[in-house]
Amino acid sequence: TNGSAPAVPSDQYDSLYLSPVTVGSSTLHLDFDTGSSDLWVFSSLQAQSSLVGHDYYMVDPAKEKQGYTWKISYGDGSGASGKVYADKVVVGGVTATAQAVEAATAVSAQFTQDVDTDGLLGLAMSTLNTVKPQQQKTFFDTVLKQLAQPLFAVDLKYHAAGSYDFGFIDKSKYTGAINYVNADTSKGWWGVSATAYSIGNASTSATVSGILDTGTTLLYVDTPIVKAYYAKVKGSKMDNTQGGYVFPCSATLPDFSLTIGGVKQIVPGKHINYSPTSAGNCFGGIQTNDGIGFSILGDIFLKSKYVIHEMGSTPRIGFAQQ
Numbered sequence: 001t002n003g004s005a006p007a008v009p010s011d012q013y014d015s016l017y018l019s020p021v022t023v024g025s026s027t028l029h030l031d032f033d034t035g036s037s038d039l040w041v042f043s044s045l046q047a048q049s050s051l052v053g054h055d056y057y058m059v060d061p062a063k064e065k066q067g068y069t070w071k072i073s074y075g076d077g078s079g080a081s082g083k084v085y086a087d088k089v090v091v092g093g094v095t096a097t098a099q100a101v102e103a104a105t106a107v108s109a110q111f112t113q114d115v116d117t118d119g120l121l122g123l124a125m126s127t128l129n130t131v132k133p134q135q136q137k138t139f140f141d142t143v144l145k146q147l148a149q150p151l152f153a154v155d156l157k158y159h160a161a162g163s164y165d166f167g168f169i170d171k172s173k174y175t176g177a178i179n180y181v182n183a184d185t186s187k188g189w190w191g192v193s194a195t196a197y198s199i200g201n202a203s204t205s206a207t208v209s210g211i212l213d214t215g216t217t218l219l220y221v222d223t224p225i226v227k228a229y230y231a232k233v234k235g236s237k238m239d240n241t242q243g244g245y246v247f248p249c250s251a252t253l254p255d256f257s258l259t260i261g262g263v264k265q266i267v268p269g270k271h272i273n274y275s276p277t278s279a280g281n282c283f284g285g286i287q288t289n290d291g292i293g294f295s296i297l298g299d300i301f302l303k304s305k306y307v308i309h310e311m312g313s314t315p316r317i318g319f320a321q322q
């Protein structure tokens, strides 16, 4: 079977995208994250006070994987931990009958206060799964064999609902050719590299290695590229109190592109005005990857494309224009 689930922005700035998932007998709204590999949910194991505003998984003790635990932390320092159950998970009509469901006993404040997010569904390689004593499969790995094609496709949109397709490529969701490159999955992520970047009409050769990450809001690249970009934005500056580059909300933002597989993958300037700040200017969608060691192609990069993640004998990534 194949299937498709909507990806709905959680707020007016596309901070993250939420998709409905049936876990056991509950329907939860999860953040599909191609940058991690745990399917974890808010659960009845938590104190009631932590569950306010969240849908949560009613655990069935008979389905517990006795002695199994998990503990995860994310790029922003948030995290969660808990116990493991084997239960039915349905995404867009695709069913995993005994998927490892990681039920939270504790979650960090960022998650508790993010009342729309009921957990995460990881779509990176299962080698990054945190369950002990035995690593568990992602939902995608669990259902892979039942899919017509071993792939999922990501269609995130700018300030609108998009979708995740499993097992098929939806021709109505893109125009032009799909450009495929091999994925570097050696570190457990969907890794790609670019050979150039462009700011407006000016192109510069550079090697940009990064990961596709639907769970990261912005686009993080090397500092020299970020500086070159905002040098083209009148009134922009690095604002340490806001934690990144900001600019006047009236600024015209140049398009940005990364050349992947010989094809310019363009991010429209409009998408790079991420959100207003509390100080009366606007926060940039492109920021520095300082301290990370590689680039993170998050939602700002993804939301103009239809991106196919194919787990064939040679994992590949296909890019097409929405």
Ligand SMILES: Cc1ccc(-c2noc([C@H]3C[C@@H](O)CN3)n2)cc1F
Pocket: 016, 031, 033, 034, 035, 036, 073, 074, 075, 076, 078, 110, 111, 114, 117, 120, 213, 214, 215, 216
């Ligand atoms: C409150 C909250 C915090 C973090 C995240 C989060 N989800 O995916 C990621 C990135 C970073 C990398 O770790 C893997 N993908 N971060 C989601 C949240 F709802």
